[in-house]
Amino acid sequence: MPTTPATAANNSSNGTAEAIMLELVDENGTAIGTAEKLAAHQPPGQLHRAFSVFLFDEQGRLLLQRRALGKYHSPGVWSNTCCGHPYPGEAPFTAAARRTYEELGISPSLMAEAGTVRYNHPDPASGLVEQEFNHLFVGMAQDPLHPDPEEVGETAFVTAEELAERHAQAPFSAWFMTVLDAARPAIRELTGPSAGW
Numbered sequence: 001m002p003t004t005p006a007t008a009a010n011n012s013s014n015g016t017a018e019a020i021m022l023e024l025v026d027e028n029g030t031a032i033g034t035a036e037k038l039a040a041h042q043p044p045g046q047l048h049r050a051f052s053v054f055l056f057d058e059q060g061r062l063l064l065q066r067r068a069l070g071k072y073h074s075p076g077v078w079s080n081t082c083c084g085h086p087y088p089g090e091a092p093f094t095a096a097a098r099r100t101y102e103e104l105g106i107s108p109s110l111m112a113e114a115g116t117v118r119y120n121h122p123d124p125a126s127g128l129v130e131q132e133f134n135h136l137f138v139g140m141a142q143d144p145l146h147p148d149p150e151e152v153g154e155t156a157f158v159t160a161e162e163l164a165e166r167h168a169q170a171p172f173s174a175w176f177m178t179v180l181d182a183a184r185p186a187i188r189e190l191t192g193p194s195a196g197w
Contacts, residue, residue, distance in 0.1 A: 022048040023088040029116060029133045034088045041073065045120065045131030051096045052134055052179040053082040054187060055108055055141035060195030061157035062187075063141050064166075065104070067173070068153045073128050076153060078166065079173035080180065081141070083134075092135035104155070105146025111139030114186030121174040130175050136183045138190050160196040 020037040024046055031049070040046040055063045063081045067074055082103050086095035093113065100108050114136035121130040145155055158166060167177075180187075187197045 021088055022085045023090075024048050025133045027118065027133075031088070037085065038072070041128040041130065043122070043127065043129050045122075045129030047118075047131050047133060048085065049092065050085050050130075050132040050134045051083065051092045051099075051137065052080050052175075052183070053096050053100055053108065053111070053137045053139070054114070054180070054183050055081040055100070055106075055111075055139050056187075056191055056195075057141055057157050059157075059159075060191040060197070061159055062163060062197075063104075063145075064156050064158055064163070065147070065152045066154040066156075068149065068151050070150060073126055074123055074173045077171040077173050079176050083173075083175075083179070093137065096135070096137045103148055103151040104141075105148070106141055106143045108137075108139035109142050110190070111137050112186065112190075114138045114183045117179060117182035119175060119178045121178065123174050132175070134175075134179060134182075136179060136186070138183060138186045140190075 021034045022037050022040050023031050024033040024035050025048060026032050035046050040048050064078050065081060066078050067076060069076045082100045084099040086092050097108060100106060116136065117134050119132060147155055184197060191197055
């Protein structure tokens with residue numbers, strides 16, 4: 001696994017993990033400061049930069065991941081292919097590609113920007129708040145997956161119809177439908193009308 005600020009922090013020689021910092025933004029997405037990751041998610045939440053990735057296979061099926069049970073936020077629920085936070089000063093596109101590789105062991109192909117969405121989603125289970133300015137990306141997953149079990153509990157490729165069935169039966173992240181709906185125009189452009197997105 002490549003060394004990043006996150007992996008370096010968890011492998012520090014004295015056994016203490018350094019704080020992971022997020023980039024705080026205003027309502028226009030302009031950087032205005034930083035905050036420690038967990039602190040930014042404490043109610044009422046601090047507006048910070050995030051990203052969400054939606055990858056599809058060549059049949060137009062969406063790659064979902066079930067978040068690992070050990071995650072501090074929204075453990076064990078289904079969500080989009082990958083989501084996370086850029087480091088302060090890191091380009092969202094770079095962060096999205098980096099985290100997709102760290103979590104799933106693949107480098108997305110044809111990944112493109114799909115707009116932004118701003119939301120405020122409390123998570124009743126953890127008491128944390130997702131107050132995010134989220135950069136959306138769509139692309140293709142064309143290589144075999146190698147998920148990191150500390151990040152990902154399970155993966156599945158689903159059609160639009162299968163997603164609707166799964167969403168009705170299984171728990172999903174609080175932000176999932178918001179980011180999916182915001183990314184739909186770019187998803188339709190990528191997958192074509194026959195995929196049904």
